[in-house]
Amino acid sequence: MSKILQNIEANAFLTAEEITLSKQFIEQGYCIIPVEDLAGLDKIRAEIVAHCVDLLKCAPPDDAGAFLNSIAERVGVAELNDFRLSVFEGVNRQPWLRPTYFELARTALQCLIGNELAMQRRVNLSIQLPGDDSSLLPIHCDVWDGDSPFEMVLWLPLVDCFKTKSMFLAPPEVNAEVQARLKEFRGRSTDDLFEEVEPHLIWIDIPYGNALLFNQNVMHGNRINVESETRWTMNCRFKGAFTPYAEKRLGEFFEPITLRAASRIGLSYELPDGF
Ligand SMILES: O=C(O)CCC(=O)C(=O)O
Ligand SMILES: [Fe+2]
Secondary structure, eight states: OOGGGTTSTTOTTSOHHHHHHHHHHHHHSEEEEEOSOHHHHHHHHHHHHHHHHHHHTOOOOSOHHHHHHTGGGTOOHHHHHHHHHHHHHHHHTOTTHHHHHHHTSHHHHHHHTOSSEEEESSOEEEEEOTTOOSSOOOSBOGGGGTOOTTOEEEEEESSOBOGGGSOEEOOHHHHHHHHTTGGGGTTSOHHHHHHHHGGGOEEOOBOTTEEEEEETTSOEEOOOOOSSSOEEEEEEEEEETTSOOOSSOBTTTEEEOOOOHHHHHHHHOOOOSOO
16 A cells, blocks of 8 residues: 555544545546536636637527537637637636636545645646647646645636546556656657556546546646547645745745734744743
């Protein structure tokens, strides 16, 4: 059994639900949960659709999901990144976006991380048109690239995501085995690394209405979307407010969102001097 799981079953301070979810997250490297606030999810998606309608000067659709799935009929690869950035800026201008995003998975985040959290200041938006190779994230771990190992990602599908219209993760035991001999891959391409783990990868099958929490310390990424619909997803990092930071700093990249009374008091306390 991995050291990370040691004694977790016997922990008398966690509830049975907390133990189950924690074990699942540690063993699989991810959990999929139904969002806790479906109206909040619909509001986020409607806001995104409204920005698209504005940019494209088209009629508001009856079916938000069908509209997003078929966006390739209206947006080409050449204009995709500018379009994505405009929608990203638009939705991130809404002061309710981050609290609403957090509410989608409040219980799971508090179970898996803690109740004093820091949240990324901007919620990322990713759009993968069918056949587009210009906006891919080849296999990686965020922690290899300046993220703290204490972070996790809340990844949110705005349309049903499956097969290559989704993302992949390496199972933690495969990740550990390959990572132990990662130097074999020095100077080789990320495709070599991908090919090594490909047979073991888990492709996340997740319908709209659910959220994915994943461990960014295990290898993950995406490939060309060869399904017929466009992938729309958001992602945002969370960590314990007082856990170590790496290159993504508190105040710049992260912001504390749920500091409690004792921490507020402690952070502003000054010992009297000369006493
Ligand atoms: O959305 C994806 O396909 C990958 C996302 C990712 O790498 C991340 O959020 O860290
Ligand atoms: Fe990543």
